[in-house]
Amino acid sequence: xxxxxxxxxxxxxxxxxxxxxxxxxxxxxxxxxxxxxxxxxxxxxxxxxxxxxxxxxxxxxxxxxxxxxxxxxxxxxxxxxxxxxxxxxxxxxxxxxxxxxxxxxxxxxxxxxxxxxxxxxxxxxxxxxxxxxxxxxxxxxxxxxxxxxxxxxxxxxxxxxxxxxxxxxxxxxxxxxxxxxxxxxxxxxxxxxxxxxxxxxxxxxxxxxxxxxxxxxxxxxxxxxxxxxxxxxxxxxxxxxxxxxxxxxxxxxxxxxxxxxxxxxxxxxxxxxxxxxxxxxxxxxxxxxxxxxxxxxxxxxxxx
Amino acid sequence: xxxxxxxxxxxxxxxxxxxxxxxxxxxxxxxxxxxxxxxxxxxxxxxxxxxxxxxxxxxxxxxxxxxxxxxxxxxxxxxxxxxxxxxxxxxxxxxxxxxxxxxxxxxxxxxxxxxxxxxxxxxxxxxxxxxxxxxxxxxxxxxxxxxxxxxxxxxxxxxxxxxxxxxxxxxxxxxxxxxxxxxxxxxxxxxxxxxxxxxxxxxxxxxxxxxxxxxxxxxxxxxxxxxxxxxxxxxxxxxxxxxxxxxxxxxxxxxxxxxxxxxxxxxxxxxxxxxxxxxxxxxxxxxxxxxxxxxxxxxxxxxxxxxxxxxxxxxxxxxxxxxxxxxxxxxxxxxxxxxxxxxxxxxxxxxxxxxxxxxxxxxxxxxxxxxxxxxxxxxxxxxxxxxxxxxxxxxxxxxxxxxxxxxxxxxxxxxxxxxxxxxxxxxxxxxxxxxxxxxxxxxxxxxxxxxxxxxxxxxxxxxxxxxxxxxxxxxxxxxxxxxxxxxxxxxxxxxxxxxxxxxxxxxxxxxxxxxxxxxxxxxxxxxxxxxxxxxxxxxxxxxx
Numbered sequence: 001x002x003x004x005x006x007x008x009x010x011x012x013x014x015x016x017x018x019x020x021x022x023x024x025x026x027x028x029x030x031x032x033x034x035x036x037x038x039x040x041x042x043x044x045x046x047x048x049x050x051x052x053x054x055x056x057x058x059x060x061x062x063x064x065x066x067x068x069x070x071x072x073x074x075x076x077x078x079x080x081x082x083x084x085x086x087x088x089x090x091x092x093x094x095x096x097x098x099x100x101x102x103x104x105x106x107x108x109x110x111x112x113x114x115x116x117x118x119x120x121x122x123x124x125x126x127x128x129x130x131x132x133x134x135x136x137x138x139x140x141x142x143x144x145x146x147x148x149x150x151x152x153x154x155x156x157x158x159x160x161x162x163x164x165x166x167x168x169x170x171x172x173x174x175x176x177x178x179x180x181x182x183x184x185x186x187x188x189x190x191x192x193x194x195x196x197x198x199x200x201x202x203x204x205x206x207x208x209x210x211x212x213x214x215x216x217x218x219x220x221x222x223x224x225x226x227x228x229x230x231x232x233x234x235x236x237x238x239x240x241x242x243x244x245x246x247x248x249x250x251x252x253x254x255x256x257x258x259x260x261x262x263x264x265x266x267x268x269x270x271x272x273x274x275x276x277x278x279x280x281x282x283x284x285x286x287x288x289x290x291x292x293x294x295x296x297x298x299x300x301x302x303x304x
Numbered sequence: 305x306x307x308x309x310x311x312x313x314x315x316x317x318x319x320x321x322x323x324x325x326x327x328x329x330x331x332x333x334x335x336x337x338x339x340x341x342x343x344x345x346x347x348x349x350x351x352x353x354x355x356x357x358x359x360x361x362x363x364x365x366x367x368x369x370x371x372x373x374x375x376x377x378x379x380x381x382x383x384x385x386x387x388x389x390x391x392x393x394x395x396x397x398x399x400x401x402x403x404x405x406x407x408x409x410x411x412x413x414x415x416x417x418x419x420x421x422x423x424x425x426x427x428x429x430x431x432x433x434x435x436x437x438x439x440x441x442x443x444x445x446x447x448x449x450x451x452x453x454x455x456x457x458x459x460x461x462x463x464x465x466x467x468x469x470x471x472x473x474x475x476x477x478x479x480x481x482x483x484x485x486x487x488x489x490x491x492x493x494x495x496x497x498x499x500x501x502x503x504x505x506x507x508x509x510x511x512x513x514x515x516x517x518x519x520x521x522x523x524x525x526x527x528x529x530x531x532x533x534x535x536x537x538x539x540x541x542x543x544x545x546x547x548x549x550x551x552x553x554x555x556x557x558x559x560x561x562x563x564x565x566x567x568x569x570x571x572x573x574x575x576x577x578x579x580x581x582x583x584x585x586x587x588x589x590x591x592x593x594x595x596x597x598x599x600x601x602x603x604x605x606x607x608x609x610x611x612x613x614x615x616x617x618x619x620x621x622x623x624x625x626x627x628x629x630x631x632x633x634x635x636x637x638x639x640x641x642x643x644x645x646x647x648x649x650x651x652x653x654x655x656x657x658x659x660x661x662x663x664x665x666x667x668x669x670x671x672x673x674x675x676x677x678x679x680x681x682x683x684x685x686x687x688x689x690x691x692x693x694x695x696x697x698x699x700x701x702x703x704x705x706x707x708x709x710x711x712x713x714x715x716x717x718x719x720x721x722x723x724x725x726x727x728x729x730x731x732x733x734x735x736x737x738x739x740x741x742x743x744x745x746x747x748x749x750x751x752x753x754x755x756x757x758x759x760x761x762x763x764x765x766x767x768x769x770x771x772x773x774x775x776x777x778x779x780x781x782x783x784x785x786x787x788x789x790x791x792x793x794x795x796x797x798x799x800x801x802x803x804x805x806x807x808x809x810x811x812x813x814x815x816x817x818x819x820x821x822x823x824x825x826x827x828x829x830x831x832x833x834x835x836x837x838x839x840x841x842x843x844x845x846x847x848x
Contacts (some may be wrong), residue, residue, distance in 0.1 A: 032730030
């Protein structure tokens with residue numbers, strides 16, 4: 001197990017390194033540059049480029065970037081004057097993570113319950129109800145869902161705040177909008193996985209042993225059926241924690257989603273790279289943890 | 305065992321998910337919606353993006369400008385279309401119009417209690433021209449003697465034409481008698497800075513409430529990244545008793561539709577209506593944003609663009625009012641000249657003092673075809689369909705829409721081929737600066753309230769003259785305006801120049817951009833502006 005984890009970590013570092021290299025050169029291939037304000041004089045532009053080291057040859061800049069990265073220095077943002085990428089990310093990440101975690105808990109808890117209900121009532125009215133919820137979840141984009149929720153809960157009924165992130169009541173609408181699509185897929189995966197498990201021999205054995213129906217469901221069916229969900233959780237956690245542009249924008253949540261989109265459109269090189277490193281590391285950690293958790297939940301994987 | 309692991313994991317997730325990040329604990333009193341309480345009289349509105357910085361010498365956008373405009377006090381202040389004494393009480397001008405001496409107000413203080421000194425103003429200007437600071441606003445100080453040479457690194461900073469006579473007197477040497485500069489002194493880049501604070505804070509200067517001091521009507525109380533800013537009335541401000549608002553909340557709400565919803569819920573006092581929603585609010589008031597949109601030719605790119613009759617044909621082919629309806633949702637007024645008419649004139653606004661009505665609101669197909677015919681004779685072109693021009697636009701939805709409307713109108717009225725080329729927004733202005741275009745959608749927002757801000761762009765050796773427009777008549781009128789001391793004569797030269805450039809059409813003025821807004825009925829004197837800052841709320845008050 002130790003060897004397995006060590007191997008995974010080395011692989012992860014290499015992955016992140018390749019990611020940085022590719023993004024570093026790709027973003028420079030994009031036409032234009034970070035300082036293209038039409039009112040900027042050429043002299044000032046040159047000074048600004050020199051300030052950020054953009055006047056040096058690209059390989060030199062690359063080596064310098066990696067050196068700085070070893071010290072944990074992601075550099076200064078090119079649009080946010082005199083603010084480090086690290087400080088911007090650290091301010092924004094808690095918000096994105098907060099919405100993300102709430103959305104995940106909401107999606108998994110409700111999704112799993114719906115999936116179980118659907119599976120236990122296969123072909124009945126409740127099953128159809130769950131299917132309808134799942135179809136709505138997968139087919140309605142999150143920004144439309146957000147807009148509808150804002151309109152009814154915020155404007156029409158005045159029950160919840162429309163936007164911003166200042167207290168517990170502000171978190172409800174973003175949580176639902178962000179989590180709904182995940183909820184739908186979780187409930188579908190849970191349902192089919194339950195149905196598969198129900199026909200397994202060990203369930204028949206359990207029933208034959210005379211275990212009560214409730215215990216068969218909770219101890220044997222759900223526990224085994226939940227396995228496939230662990231697989232999708234890793235990547236999902238990383239992507240949902242780092243924020244989504246649309247939801248954060250319509251609910252005015254000061255998270256990271258905005259930086260992803262803005263840094264690319266404004267060619268803020270250091271910010272693009274900083275976000276890539278951050279996201280890459282997070283994704284790699286999440287998948288590694290998933291693999292380990294998977295091994296804990298399912299002994300068969302550990303053995304192989 | 306396994307179940308317990310999952311349970312523990314979920315419990316951990318739930319626990320961390322209980323509070324909200326940031327300073328949510330004491331947020332009850334910061335809630336923007338309530339009025340009264342600790343915050344006194346409150347004004348709340350929203351911006352779509354967080355300021356990148358509030359260091360006046362580093363800021364680039366008009367929204368940042370609006371915040372700095374209220375945090376700092378320049379020597380004089382552009383208040384509406386009036387230029388009023390602010391940090392200075394008065395000034396003297398030398399006979400040749402090249403030396404201005406400002407007398408600072410006694411008792412003006414910074415928010416930390418220190419008296420405002422002449423050196424604070426000088427230091428602001430030093431920062432803006434210092435190549436080490438690399439201020440994006442350095443070109444705004446070009447009228448100060450030697451400023452441009454210092455920016456280019458040709459002269460040391462000590463050669464800047466600003467002298468501190470004593471603590472309350474400061475003298476400006478000018479490059480040429482640019483009398484309009486007094487109205488620029490509230491432009492963010494030219495605001496004062498405190499030497500001791502800037503040196504102490506270093507790179508952090510202007511990035512947080514406690515990393516700067518303020519001498520304006522308001523002081524920055526709180527700034528949560530991408531969340532919002534809170535400005536409190538600055539009790540040290542010399543004219544504090546005239547300031548009616550105690551608290552100004554600036555929320556950061558990126559989505560315009562969300563802003564509108566919050567306004568309707570009473571959470572905001574002012575909101576701008578997104579263009580696609582404008583038709584739902586027919587009674588909303590509008591204001592000029594300052595931006596004049598035009599079509600720009602590069603006269604050196606192609607002989608067809610160099611042909612004046614051809615440019616006139618394109619201008620006559622454009623239906624300005626149809627363009628505004630179709631591409632801008634009605635948010636604009638047709639341009640009849642180059643210069644924004646609401647800029648300061650000699651007695652009233654420039655447009656009132658010197659009316660010019662050079663372009664028709666609608667297209668004039670017959671006139672257009674006549675011009676095209678003579679252009680074709682001059683260029684030896686037999687068929688209109690042999691002509692193909694390429695209109696450059698950027699990859700934003702709005703720009704594409706505009707280009708399509710222009711394309712349609714020119715095609716229809718001239719019978720020539722028009723292709724649209726879309727490029728990345730970030731590359732767009734580089735192409736412009738490198739003169740790598742023939743025909744593109746351009747525009748200009750004024751830097752100060754004087755026609756010169758538009759007109760200097762087309763002087764033949766101006767660094768922003770990317771049309772490569774050269775006209776002796778234009779240059780001589782502009783040079784005369786630079787040295788003329790009598791305001792009426794000076795304006796006369798500028799109008800003369802404007803007529804020349806509007807006739808020669810290196811650019812085709814199309815429209816003055818407008819925005820529509822909704823405002824709380826009780827809120828008075830919160831005014832949108834068209835130069836340097838987006839809003840002015842110095843005189844704002846909430847009626848009970």
